[in-house]
Amino acid sequence: MSTLTxxxxxxxxxxxxxxxxxxxxxxxxxxxxxxxxxxDPPPEAxxxxxxxxxxxxxxxxxxxxxIAPLLKAIEAKLKTDNGIEIDGQNCIVVTAGxxxxxxxxxxxxxNPGDEIILQTPYYFNHEMAIMMASCRPVLxxxxxxxxxxxxxxxxxxxxxxxxxxxxxxxxxxxxxxAEAALRExxxxxxxxxxxxxxxxxxxxxxxxGVPHVSPGAFPHSSQHTISLYSLSKAxxxxxxxxxxxxxxxxxxxxxxxxxxxxxxxPPVISQYAALGALQAGAGYCKTHIRAIAAVRQxxxxxFKHLEGLCTIAPANGxxxxxLKVHTKFNAxxxxxxxxxxxxxxxxPGTTFGMNDGCYxxxxxGALEQETVAEGIERLVQGLQNILE
Numbered sequence: 001m002s003t004l005t006x007x008x009x010x011x012x013x014x015x016x017x018x019x020x021x022x023x024x025x026x027x028x029x030x031x032x033x034x035x036x037x038x039x040d041p042p043p044e045a046x047x048x049x050x051x052x053x054x055x056x057x058x059x060x061x062x063x064x065x066x067i068a069p070l071l072k073a074i075e076a077k078l079k080t081d082n083g084i085e086i087d088g089q090n091c092i093v094v095t096a097g098x099x100x101x102x103x104x105x106x107x108x109x110x111n112p113g114d115e116i117i118l119q120t121p122y123y124f125n126h127e128m129a130i131m132m133a134s135c136r137p138v139l140x141x142x143x144x145x146x147x148x149x150x151x152x153x154x155x156x157x158x159x160x161x162x163x164x165x166x167x168x169x170x171x172x173x174x175x176x177x178a179e180a181a182l183r184e185x186x187x188x189x190x191x192x193x194x195x196x197x198x199x200x201x202x203x204x205x206x207x208x209g210v211p212h213v214s215p216g217a218f219p220h221s222s223q224h225t226i227s228l229y230s231l232s233k234a235x236x237x238x239x240x241x242x243x244x245x246x247x248x249x250x251x252x253x254x255x256x257x258x259x260x261x262x263x264x265x266p267p268v269i270s271q272y273a274a275l276g277a278l279q280a281g282a283g284y285c286k287t288h289i290r291a292i293a294a295v296r297q298x299x300x301x302x303f304k305h306l307e308g309l310c311t312i313a314p315a316n317g318x319x320x321x322x323l324k325v326h327t328k329f330n331a332x333x334x335x336x337x338x339x340x341x342x343x344x345x346x347x348p349g350t351t352f353g354m355n356d357g358c359y360x361x362x363x364x365g366a367l368e369q370e371t372v373a374e375g376i377e378r379l380v381q382g383l384q385n386i387l388e
Contacts, residue, residue, distance in 0.1 A: 007131075007132065007134060008132070010131055011128050011131045011132055012124065012127070012128060012131075012351065014124075014125075014128075015124065015347060015348070015351040016033065016034055016347075019031075019033050019335070019339075019345055019347065022335075022336065022339045022340075022345065023339065023345050026339050026340055026343060028343050029339055029343040029344065029345050030343065030344050030345070030367070030371060030374060030375035030378065031344075031345040031366070031367075031375075032344060032345060032346050032362050032363050032364060032366075032367075032372070032375050032376070032379065033345045033346055033347050033361075033363060034363060034366060035171060035233075035318075035319070035320065035363050035365065035366075036232075036233070036238050036365065036366045037233055037234075037236050037238075037288065037292070037319070037365045037366060038288075038291075038292075038365065038366055038367055038368055039236045039288045040236045041235055041236045041237055041240070041273065041277060042235060042236075042276065042277055042280035042284045043280075044276035044277065044279045044280040044284075045235065045237075045273040045274070045276035045277040045280070046273070046276070047276055048272045048273055048275050048276035048279075049269065049272060049273060049276075051272055052268065052269050052272040058268050058269070058272075061264055061265050062265045062268050062271075063265060064256045064259050064260045064264065064265050065091075065092075065093050065094065065252075065256060065259075066092070066093065066094025066244070066265075066266055066271060067094075067268065067271050067272075069275055070094055070271045070274055070275050070278075071092050071094065073274075073275055073278045073279070074092050074094070074244050074278070075092060077278055077281075078092075078216075078246065081203070081282055082200075082203070082214040082216065082217055082227075083214060083217035084214055084216045084217050084227065084246060086246070087222065088249070089222045089223060089248065089249055090216075090222040090223075090246055090247060090248055090249060091246070091247060091249055091252055092244055092245070092246055093244060093245050093247060093252070093255055093256070093259065094242065094243075094244045094266045094271060094274075095242075095243045095244055095245055095259070095263075095266060096241040096242070096243070096263055096266050096267065097230055097232055097241045097242065097243040098199060098201050098228040098229060098230040098232075098243035098245070099125050099129075099243075100241075100243065100259075100262075100263065101228040101229075101243055101244065101245035102125070102126060102129055102197070102199065102228060103129045103132075103133075103258070103262070104245065104255045104258045104259055105163070105195075105197055105226050105228075105245065105247070105251075105255070106129050106130060106133045106135065106163075107133055107254075107258045108247075108251050108254035108255045108257075108258060109162050109163060109195055109251065109254075110133055110135050110162050112133070112134035112135065113134065113135065113136065113160065114135045114136070114160050114161075114162045115135065115136045115137075115138045115158060115160045115161045115162065116130045116135055116136070116137055116138065116161075116162060116163050116164075116165060116197075117137075117138045117139075117140055117153060117156050117157070117161060117163070117164040117165065118130075118137050118138070118139055118140070118165050118353070119139075119140055119141075119142050119148065119153075119165070119166065119167070120139045120140065120141050120142065120352070120353045120354065121142075121146070121172050121173060121322065121349060121352035121353055121354045121359070122137070122139070122165075122352055122353045123167055123171050123172065123199070123352070124351050124352055124353075126165060126167075126199075127353065135162075136160075138156050138158075138161070139353060140152050140153050140156050142173075142175070144313065145175065145313045145314055146170065146173035146174075146175040146313050146322065147175060147177060147178065147181065148166065148177050148178075148181040148182070148184075148185060150181055150184040150185050150188060153185055153188060154188050154192075157188075157192050157194065161192070161194050162194055162195060163189075163194055163195040163196065163197050163226070164185055164188070164189055164194065164195075164196055164197070165197045165199065166182065166185060166196070166197070166198055166199070166215070167198075167199040167200075167201075168182065168198070168199075168200065168212070168213070168317070169202040169203070169205055169206060169212065169316075169317025169318040170202075170317065170318060170320075171201070171202065171318055171320060172320050172322050172347070172349075172352045172361040173313065173315060173318075173320065173322040174315025174316070174317050174318045174319070174320040174321055174322065175313070175314070175315060175316070175317065176206055176210045176211075176212065176316045176317035177213070179211070179213045182198075182213055182215050182218075183215075183218060185215075186215045186218050186221055186224075186225065189224050189225075190220070190221070190224050193224070194224070195224055195225070195226055196215055196221070196224060196225045196226070197226045197228065198214065198215045198216065198225060198226070198227050198228065199228045200212070200214060200227060200228060200229055201228065201229065201230040201232065201233055201243070202233055202317055202318040202319075203229065203234070204234045204282055204285045204286060204289060205233065205234075205289055205292070205317055205318050205319060205365075206316060206317045207293050207296060207316050207317065208316050210316040210317065212317070214227060215227070216246055222248060223248050223250075224248070225246075225248075226245060226246070226247050226248075226251075227245065227246040228243065228244075228245050229243055229244050229245070229246075230242075230243035231243060231274055231277055233365075234282075234285040235274075235277040235280075235284070235285065236288075237270075237273070237274070237277065240267070240270040240273055240274070241266070241267060241270060242266060242267070242270045242271060242273070242274045291369070292319055292364070292365050294369065295364050295365075295367075295369050295372050296319070296364060298369065298372065298373055298376070299321065299362070299364050299372065299376050302373075302376045302377065302380050303321070303323075303376075303380070305380050305384065306323075306380060306383060306384070308326070309325065309326055309327075309383055309384065309387050309388070310323045310324060310325050310326065310383065311323070311324040311326070312324075318365075319363060319364050319365030320361055320362065320363055320364075321361075321362045321364070322349070322352075322359060322360070322361055322362075323359065323360045323361075323362060324357060324358070324359055325357075325358040325359065325360060325383070325387070326358075326387070327358050327386075327387050328358075329358055329386070329387075330358070331348035331349050331350050331354075331358045331359060331360065332348045332350060334348070334358060334360070334386065335347070335348045335360070337382070337386060338378075338379065338382045338383075338386075341382065341386075342378045342379070342381065342382035342385075343378060344375050344378035344379045344382060346360045346361060346362050346363075346379065347360065347361040347363075348360065348361075349361065362376075362379065364376075
């Protein structure tokens with residue numbers, strides 16, 4: 001029986017449920033852990049639901065790739081917001097969130113034993129998906145500001161490499177990758193005939209005028225670039241499970257096999273809600289992101305009290321800060337103490353592949369400003385008391 005579970009034994013356990021149990025055991029804890037937003041879907045999303053109920057066939061399976069009106073709406077959004085043209089060489093697949101898109105991509109392009117290059121710190125679900133596919137994550141460290149190191153990525157490519165993964169704006173660091181570095185990585189992938197998987201779930205979450213760049217918009221990139229998007233963050237859609245991917249046409253058959261097997265089709269009711277959300281457009285997201293930007297500034301001001309105790313790299317995107325804590329404490333032990341003694345929860349860097357030193361991911365997008373302020377005050381006080 002043990003051989004039947006050996007593949008999954010090699011996969012790390014999801015940490016958020018473990019942190020959730022610690023929070024439940026310590027009532028009153030403020031969570032700066034999970035990466036979700038504080039706001040709800042736009043009214044336009046809810047307004048589209050009667051259209052779903054108005055058609056009896058919507059209760060049956062629909063197209064594996066996504067319903068036609070949503071595919072058309074996404075095509076328009078990609079052109080307007082990302083500069084990506086759907087041009088006959090590429091196509092859109094609606095997915096159950098961008099995590100589903102990532103799994104679709106990995107299963108479509110790899111064989112067991114193949115390699116996928118991740119930047120560290122990585123997004124843990126990416127590493128988990130690669131392991132589940134019996135492939136090997138190859139880890140390339142980012143620089144001291146968590147920016148890409150294109151030459152190190154090129155040096156890590158082997159005959160087994162199938163793709164390089166970038167996430168910008170980044171989870172867990174909040175870094176927004178420079179356009180020049182993304183272009184260099186994209187060109188490396190083209191030259192080496194591997195894929196560039198670009199996860200852009202936080203595309204609208206940028207600050208200080210720092211632009212988001214979509215590699216799928218670079219000239220001649222459509223045949224080797226896989227772009228992943230999600231409504232979960234920008235539109236408050238986390239539980240609706242809707243995202244989409246832009247892929248080269250030659251991958252469509254393989255991706256549809258994966259999606260038909262795991263999912264059959266994306267939730268149709270959620271696709272109707274997504275139509276409404278895209279009708280509301282990026283303006284809806286950006287109104288709320290301005291509020292998150294104010295919270296971000298509050299967090300930065302509070303973090304000034306941690307000078308000398310933590311290194312806090314620039315983070316102009318998403319809604320995370322990734323703290324390097326100057327301590328010999330194990331990160332998970334520190335997280336437990338913060339929850340149990342100071343009633344504030346963050347995530348340990350170990351779950352993002354950072355095992356050399358103590359790192360914490362702080363998420364500030366899920367709560368109203370007053371609650372975040374209280375949570376950050378607890379975090380700062382806890383770190384000061386524990387470390388000084």
